[in-house]
Amino acid sequence: MKQYRILIVGFGIIGKGLLKTLEQKQAYIRKRHGVDLRVSGVCEINGCLLPKGDVDLSTVLSKPLAEQEGWRQGLKTLDAIKESTADAVVELTPGNIQTGQPGLNHILAALESGKDVATSNKAPFATNYKRIMDAQEKTGKTVLFEATVGGAVPLLNLYRETLKADSIESIYGILNGTTNFILTKMTDDGVPFDAALNEAKELGIAEPDPTYYIQGIDTAAKVVILANALMGQNITFSDVKVTGIADITYETVSLASKHGYAIKLIGDVGAREVSPRLVPKHHPLNVSGTLNAIQLNTDIARDVTVIGRGAGPRETSSAILSDVITLAGRK
The missing domain is CATH 3.40.50.720 (NAD(P)-binding Rossmann-like Domain)
Structure with a gap:
């Protein structure tokens, strides 16, 4: 052995x-x-x-x-x-x-x-x-x-081991479980941002200082890695435009929900951007809680969506x- x-x-x-x-x-x-x-x-x-x-x-x-x-x-x-x-x-x-x-x-x-x-x-x-x-x-x-x-979401291994003949044309999705938990609580339970954040801290989902996640920094770092490793780019953190979720209000989330959308913090690798975006409620990326959901669009397999636990x-x-x-x- x-x-x-x-x-x-x-x-x-x-x-x-x-x-x-x-x-x-x-x-x-x-x-x-x-x-x-x-x-x-x-x-x-x-x-x-x-x-x-x-x-x-x-x-x-x-x-x-x-x-x-x-x-x-x-x-x-x-x-x-x-x-x-x-x-x-x-x-x-x-x-x-x-x-x-x-x-x-x-x-x-x-x-x-x-x-x-x-x-x-x-x-x-x-x-x-x-x-x-x-x-x-x-x-x-x-x-x-x-x-x-x-x-636990196998993005790099999926590309390396399974999509060996595919070129990836775009990657975007939810890459941080903490922010997704907060936005889910605001949408499903009707609680304001601060209350959702405090609950995330109490449950150990958010760090005592959650700035890294709330401001989108964690997601942006992952965007850089995916851009370089899966799309052959050569970028650094400073190349990514980042907007976090700290300014998302309950009223904004509620209005989006009434029109059939959820607000999610999305990392868009091709656009080199992290920002809150409207996601249709029936879209594969509309996952709840701490789940991550990432969609890869390739030239052969077309759309591939991977969902799983992204932290812990x-x-x-x-x-x-x-x-x-x-x-x-x-x-």
């Missing part, structure tokens, strides 16, 4: 969710894919856990990393990436949408040290997509980033593990 070892960089909600999911699915992955996935280490801001053997998945989440054998306080992530004997780095840190850091440096260091990369961090790709692709080509290693654009640690783990298994299969 093939063994494939990963170094996890970033131990927040997504990192912990990945380890929990991997523990639950490790035996299934061995049986279905013939791949024994092992975790060689875990890095966070204060240091790295690099045991002599592999990380024990049954105990790594039970107590702080700093209390576990193999913890190295103050070890810089870049040094750990270079030192590690892992086959791949799984980069899960939060990113700066203006610079792509610190994930950009982590990804480049991994490639330069002969490691593949799987990541959910969209900031490096929204700011430095070409630089990452050039580094991938130069090093001969592989970067996979399905989890950056739709959580378990859903994101599905995409990350898919990429890691793909990388292991290429070893």
Whole structure:
């Protein structure tokens, strides 16, 4: 059986969710894919856990990393990436949408040290997509980033594995579950924006500071990634016109509903734009709650609509593990 070892960089909600999911699915992955996935280490801001053997998945989440054998306080992530004997780095840190850091440096260091990369961090790709692709080509290693654009919704894999003969002519849809939840609550329950936002926070759907989502920044980053990865463009975040949902009122939503429309925050990849738009109530993109819905128009398959859960640690783990298994299969 093939063994494939990963170094996890970033131990927040997504990192912990990945380890929990991997523990639950490790035996299934061995049986279905013939791949024994092992975790060689875990890095966070204060240091790295690099045991002599592999990380024990049954105990790594039970107590702080700093209390576990193999913890190295103050070890810089870049040094750990270079030192590690892992086959791949799984980069899960939060990113700066203006610079792509610190994930950009982590990804480049991994490639330069002969490691593949799987990541959910969209900031490096929204700011430095070409630089990452050039580094991938130069090093001969592989970067996979399905989890950056739709959580468990398989957009990049759909294009890479299924639509191999198709050229994509347009991509547009709902790329953020938080804003869709808010707009759904306003439409279906007749509540104002602030009340819908507060409920999203209480349920853990929105971050304490939801600016990144409400202003459309998250959706815009995904537009950049899809434009570059699926439509062969070379754009950055600054090329996207962005309008969020903060100014959408209950009255606006109610008026739209009376005329048979719902208001949705739409990322339009071809137009390089994020904005609230009217969507007919019976249109495939009129999904509710935290669902994402994306429509691809291609020259052969025509319209392809993909709907699924676009956020959450378990859903994101599905995409990350898919990429890691793909990388292991290429070893």
